Amino acid sequence: MLSYIGKRLLMMIPLVFGITLISFGVVHLAPGGPVEVETEMQLKASAQARENLKKLYGLDKPLHIQYFDWLRRFAKMDFGKSFVDGREVIKKIMERIPVTLKINILSLLLILCTAIPIGILSATKRYSLFDKLTTVFVFVGFSIPAFWLALLLMILFGVNLGILPISGIQSIDVSDMNTIERFIDQVKHLILPVGISAFGGIAGLSRYSRSSMLEVIRQDYIRTARAKGLNESDVILRHAFRNALMPVVTLLGLSVPGLIGGGVIFETIFAIPGMGQLFYSSAMSRDYPTIMGILVIGAILTLIGNLLADISYAFVDPRIRKAGR
Amino acid sequence: MKISAIVIRRFSRNRLSLAALFAVIAIIAIALLAGIISPRNPMAIDVHNVLSPPSLSHPFGTDELGRDVLSRMIWGSRVSLQVGFIAVGIAILVGTIIGSVAGFYGGKIDALLMRFVDIMLAFPTFFLILAVIAILEPSIFTIMAVIGFTGWMDVARLVRAEFLTLRERDFVTAAKALGAGNLRLMFRHILPNALAPVFVAATFGVAGAILTESGLSFLGLGVQPPNPSWGNILTAGKDNIEVAWWLSLFPGLAILVTVLSYNLVGEGLRDALDPRLWERESSKIRDKEKTPGVSAGN
Numbered sequence: 001m002l003s004y005i006g007k008r009l010l011m012m013i014p015l016v017f018g019i020t021l022i023s024f025g026v027v028h029l030a031p032g033g034p035v036e037v038e039t040e041m042q043l044k045a046s047a048q049a050r051e052n053l054k055k056l057y058g059l060d061k062p063l064h065i066q067y068f069d070w071l072r073r074f075a076k077m078d079f080g081k082s083f084v085d086g087r088e089v090i091k092k093i094m095e096r097i098p099v100t101l102k103i104n105i106l107s108l109l110l111i112l113c114t115a116i117p118i119g120i121l122s123a124t125k126r127y128s129l130f131d132k133l134t135t136v137f138v139f140v141g142f143s144i145p146a147f148w149l150a151l152l153l154m155i156l157f158g159v160n161l162g163i164l165p166i167s168g169i170q171s172i173d174v175s176d177m178n179t180i181e182r183f184i185d186q187v188k189h190l191i192l193p194v195g196i197s198a199f200g201g202i203a204g205l206s207r208y209s210r211s212s213m214l215e216v217i218r219q220d221y222i223r224t225a226r227a228k229g230l231n232e233s234d235v236i237l238r239h240a241f242r243n244a245l246m247p248v249v250t251l252l253g254l255s256v257p258g259l260i261g262g263g264v265i266f267e268t269i270f271a272i273p274g275m276g277q278l279f280y281s282s283a284m285s286r287d288y289p290t291i292m293g294i295l296v297i298g299a300i301l302t303l304i305g306n307l308l309a310d311i312s313y314a315f316v317d318p319r320i321r322k323a324g325r
Numbered sequence: 326m327k328i329s330a331i332v333i334r335r336f337s338r339n340r341l342s343l344a345a346l347f348a349v350i351a352i353i354a355i356a357l358l359a360g361i362i363s364p365r366n367p368m369a370i371d372v373h374n375v376l377s378p379p380s381l382s383h384p385f386g387t388d389e390l391g392r393d394v395l396s397r398m399i400w401g402s403r404v405s406l407q408v409g410f411i412a413v414g415i416a417i418l419v420g421t422i423i424g425s426v427a428g429f430y431g432g433k434i435d436a437l438l439m440r441f442v443d444i445m446l447a448f449p450t451f452f453l454i455l456a457v458i459a460i461l462e463p464s465i466f467t468i469m470a471v472i473g474f475t476g477w478m479d480v481a482r483l484v485r486a487e488f489l490t491l492r493e494r495d496f497v498t499a500a501k502a503l504g505a506g507n508l509r510l511m512f513r514h515i516l517p518n519a520l521a522p523v524f525v526a527a528t529f530g531v532a533g534a535i536l537t538e539s540g541l542s543f544l545g546l547g548v549q550p551p552n553p554s555w556g557n558i559l560t561a562g563k564d565n566i567e568v569a570w571w572l573s574l575f576p577g578l579a580i581l582v583t584v585l586s587y588n589l590v591g592e593g594l595r596d597a598l599d600p601r602l603w604e605r606e607s608s609k610i611r612d613k614e615k616t617p618g619v620s621a622g623n
Contacts, residue, residue, distance in 0.1 A: 014440060015440065015443055015444055015447060018440065018441065018444035019444055019447055019448070022444060022445075022448070026453065026456050026457055026460070027456070027460065029457065029460055029461065139585060139588055139589065139592075140581070140585065142532075142584075142585075142588050143532065143536075143581055143584035143585035143588050144581050144584075145536055145539050145540065145543075145559075145577060145580050145581070145584075146540075147540060147543050147559070148539075148559060148573070148576075148577030148580065148581070151559065151562060151563055151566065151573045151577065152573065152574070152577070154566060155566060155570055155573060159566060159567050257446070257447065257448065257449040257450065258449070258450075260449040260452070261449030261450055261451030261452050262451060264451050264452070264455060264544070265451075265540050265543070265544065268544065269563070279452055279455065279456075280455065280544065283455050283456055283458075283459035283546075284459060286459060286460065291456050291459070294452065295448065295452055295453065295456060298448065298449045298452050299444075299447045299448045299449070300447075302447045302448070302449065303447050306447075
């Protein structure tokens with residue numbers, strides 16, 4: 001098992017290298033490069049001032065040297081300073097990560113706890129009313145713009161019913177609350193963002209676990225289990241479930257980039273101070289060091305998500321563990 | 326053309342997908358005929374009718390500048406259509422070329438290209454799109470290009486998988502024996518047989534591209550006002566969320582119906598093209614190798 005994990009970690013190295021290369025490349029697509037942007041703001045910046053700025057950021061050097069300089073600093077987790085407020089990019093990102101992680105982990109949990117039972121139930125009761133209803137739900141879930149759903153729910157719960165807050169992650173008077181009130185306050189603020197970010201995932205994963213389950217139910221060993229007289233719930237939960245779950249685990253790992261990236265829209269809508277919102281505001285103000293930093297960290301978080309999925313896959317499937325040796 | 330007749334017959338047996346196909350055709354017609362059917366000028370500002378609710382003269386109400394929402398939505402459908410088709414066109418082109426080369430040559434070229442695919446897949450796509458659009462100028466052309474160039478990876482994987490099985494088949498060996506060059510083998514002999522899953526992916530891709538465009542326009546990084554798009558009408562909806570529900574409801578519904586239609590057509594197409602489901606249909610069809618299923622959406 002350990003050697004398998006080690007092998008997977010080694011395979012990540014070239015990927016991380018490629019990720020840094022693309023992030024660097026994307027930012028240097030900019031006509032005129034980053035300095036143009038910073039001097040755009042100050043109309044009177046002289047040619048001399050531009051040259052000085054270029055020297056400061058090392059932009060007067062050839063591109064490949066700039067890249068290696070940046071890579072060397074990146075290895076020390078130094079992404080430079082933000083163009084906007086001059087603060088360390090890494091600090092700006094780090095203070096945003098907990099909120100984003102909290103929402104993503106909660107919505108992953110929500111996806112797991114709802115999608116898998118839905119999928120299994122609609123597979124075992126194929127063509128029933130429940131199955132048909134979930135199919136409708138799945139297609140709507142695939143097709144609905146998440147930000148529109150957010151708007152509608154904000155109108156319903158925030159404006160018309162007035163029972164849920166429509167922005168932020170905590171009330172202004174949170175410091176006056178006791179622990180229980182604080183917890184309720186948190187739940188109220190998180191329920192819409194988490195529910196909405198999970199919505200598409202629930203649709204996708206329930207569809208996927210349904211077809212995975214249908215595949216498994218047809219297998220010979222399920223017929224054997226039935227033939228030896230096990231009752232149906234044992235057949236489904238003990239024999240079919242575990243095998244149907246395996247492909248689902250991989251899909252979960254693949255859904256991580258979607259969750260992180262999707263954060264941009266609903267973090268902006270709900271004014272949640274997470275990575276997505278930081279990325280949006282950095283992109284709007286063309287804050288290149290922050291853009292590069294978030295691109296790289298977002299991609300690496302994705303790789304870690306995939307790695308965790310692969311490891312748990314190996315954990316449930318002995319064939320992969322053995323082959324990894 | 327026996328097979329295409331069977332595909333059409335199988336597709337039209339699925340009533341939901343057939344209805345969705347008609348919806349898609351209707352939406353395309355609306356976009357093409359926008360100049361004729363739009364009841365009002367989508368740009369005409371009317372300060373006496375700001376944010377008026379749906380009525381007979383403005384079936385979907387008016388926006389914060391008194392412009393007719395229905396007319397703006399009709400013109401906005403052109404944006405969705407263009408972005409959907411051109412972005413997917415780019416994604417298919419890039420994905421097919423990379424997938425073909427990787428699957429045909431195999432070995433080191435394959436390994437290199439597939440690592441590139443892995444790297445591109447590791448980026449949260451929306452971050453990448455947002456970064457490029459913010460750096461270049463936001464416009465409908467940037468959006469099409471960026472969605473296309475960040476969305477080709479699935480197609481590349483599908484085409485590669487098809488190539489890996491097809492290149493071992495007898496007809497390829499025969500063509501090689503007749504002296505066909507690599508390019509001819511790839512694009513004249515193998516590719517036409519690898520296209521079925523690409524069609525399905527393209528249909529789902531159009532749906533995804535329309536969703537992405539609406540999100541970008543909603544964030545102000547897409548089609549720039551005063552030009553209408555479904556996404557930027559929704560931005561106005563968000564700004565007037567407490568007073569004008571119609572600004573939020575109708576454009577979103579249009580996106581939902583359009584995307585849903587493309588997804589249902591894709592689903593019908595996938596079932597119709599899946600040879601595993603053909604066996605019961607007709608024993609006359611030649612044995613065809615199993616096509617790996619395409620996973621829906623993302």
